[in-house]
Amino acid sequence: MEKYEFYGESFLSYPVFLNIKDLPCLVVGGGRVGLRKTLGLVDAGARVRVIEPRPSENLLEMEKNGQVQIKAAEFVPEDLGGMRLVFAATQKAEVNALVAQEAGKLGIWCNIADDPSGSDFFLPALVKRGDLMLAISTGGKSPALARKLRMDLEKIFDAAYLPFLELMGRLREILLAEGHDPEGHRDLFRSLVEGPLLEYIRMEDMETVALLLEPIAGADAMALAVSVIKEHPARKSPEKGECFPEKEGS
Ligand SMILES: C[C@@]1(CC(=O)O)c2cc3[nH]c(cc4nc(cc5[nH]c(cc(n2)[C@H]1CCC(=O)O)[C@@](C)(CC(=O)O)[C@@H]5CCC(=O)O)C(CC(=O)O)=C4CCC(=O)O)c(CCC(=O)O)c3CC(=O)O
Ligand SMILES: NC(=O)C1=CN([C@@H]2O[C@H](COP(=O)(O)OP(=O)(O)OC[C@H]3O[C@@H](n4cnc5c(N)ncnc54)[C@H](O)[C@@H]3O)[C@@H](O)[C@H]2O)C=CC1
Known part of the structure; x- marks a missing residue:
């Protein structure tokens, strides 16, 4: 740091991106916070079980869609059986502490909504x-x-990064299929990510995008650009005036 030295005690943590697809995860307490954690788990493809005596409409709707399983009851330690991650998200400190304590006994990683220092991880x-x-x-x-x-x-x-990354991935596949040349590829990719490609994607200037892709994609450059930018499944209808879905700022 240039101007400020860090002072005091620093929180030690190890950042990872977990693959939790199909893994059983438990959320205890499906209120405001529990619902937010549940949505994140569902997005990541986890098998989510929610313990909540008074499930909200939102949760019941998710259960109807097969996204979560709800147990409409208070937490009991047996709920932890087979779980890999647990979120203690009730408004009751003593319940959250019990969930964490029991999870700890079983070696299950636990996030405690009201106790950062006692949590094994946070989001x-x-x-x-x-x-x-x-x-x-x-x-x-x-x-x-x-x-x-x-x-x-x-x-x-912004949303243009979605097709931008998609294109970079496709170009990389093409080049790697032709052979490995780490030095040459590095320079090529660096110039693509630092150059104007992103700006032309934002403007949906397909001609120029195709021109920039040509050195790698050759005659397929325009087809590639169109398939990634114009025909991407994540693209919303053009009448909404958006290229790709934006997350709400809530
Ligand atoms: C430690 C952690 C554990 C964990 O939950 O994983 C934790 C703990 C607590 N949060 C509290 C409050 C709020 N949490 C939010 C929002 C988010 N909280 C998230 C993570 C984390 N929250 C972890 C640390 C992350 C980090 O490193 O900073 C986010 C990033 C991710 C997510 O939850 O998905 C998500 C933003 C998502 C987004 O919008 O993008 C807001 C904002 C708002 O609602 O406007 C408020 C009110 C304002 C405020 O307090 O700042 C309280 C109660 C304090 C009290 O009693 O007053 C505690 C408990 C405590 O601190 O004791
Ligand atoms: N980590 C975070 O990001 C944040 C944490 N908090 C903390 O999170 C906690 C929860 O906050 P909210 O979701 O706003 O509260 P909330 O009141 O909306 O939800 C709590 C839920 O837990 C359920 N519950 C109560 N006892 C239970 C039991 N024995 N077993 C199962 N479920 C039970 C309740 O029915 C309720 O639906 C609070 O302690 C709050 O301080 C608050 C804001 C953000």
């Missing part, structure tokens, strides 16, 4: 653009700041 604020994911943590010091930074970053890393 970052997220900017997601397809496979591009920016995760923001303040070490638990200020979730409000994490949320604000997420919204600021969403403006910088």
Whole structure:
């Protein structure tokens, strides 16, 4: 840091992106916070069970759609059987502490909504653009700041990053299929990510995008550009005036 030296005790953590597809995960307490954690787990493809005596309409709707399983009762330690991650998200500190204690006995990683220092992990604020994911943590010091930074970053890393990353991935596949040349590829990819490609994607200037892709994609450049930018499944209807889905700023 240039101007400020870090002072005081720093929170030690190890950032990872977990593959939790199809893994059983438990959310205890399906209120405001529990629902937010549940939505994140569902997005990641987990098998989610929610323990909530008074499930909300939102949760019941998700259960109808087969996204979650709800047990409309109070938590009992047996609920933890077979679970890999647990979120203690009730408004009752003693219930959350019990969930954490029992999870600890079983070696299940636990996030406690009201006890950052007792948690095995906590969640970052997220900017997601397809496979591009920016995760923001303040070490638990200020979730409000994490949320604000997420919204600021969403403006910088706008929806155009989705087709941009998709294109970079396709170009990389083409080049790697032709052979490995780490030095040459590095320069090529660096010039593509630093150059004007993103700007032309934003403008949907297909001619120029195709021109920039040509050195790698050859005669397929225009077809590639169209399939990724104009015909991408994530694209919303043009009458809405949006290219790709934007996350709401809530
Ligand atoms: C430690 C952590 C554990 C965890 O939950 O994983 C934790 C803990 C607590 N949060 C509390 C409050 C708020 N949490 C939010 C929002 C988010 N909280 C998230 C994560 C985390 N929250 C982890 C640390 C992340 C980090 O490193 O910063 C986000 C990023 C991700 C997510 O939850 O999915 C999501 C933003 C998502 C987005 O918008 O992008 C807001 C903002 C708002 O609602 O406007 C407020 C009110 C304002 C405020 O307090 O700042 C309280 C109660 C404090 C009290 O009693 O007053 C506790 C408990 C405590 O601190 O004791
Ligand atoms: N980590 C975070 O991001 C944040 C954490 N918090 C903390 O999270 C906790 C929950 O907050 P909210 O979701 O706003 O509360 P809430 O009151 O909306 O939800 C709590 C839910 O837990 C359920 N519940 C109560 N006892 C239970 C039991 N024995 N078994 C199963 N479910 C039970 C209730 O029926 C209720 O639906 C609070 O302690 C709050 O301080 C608050 C804001 C953000």
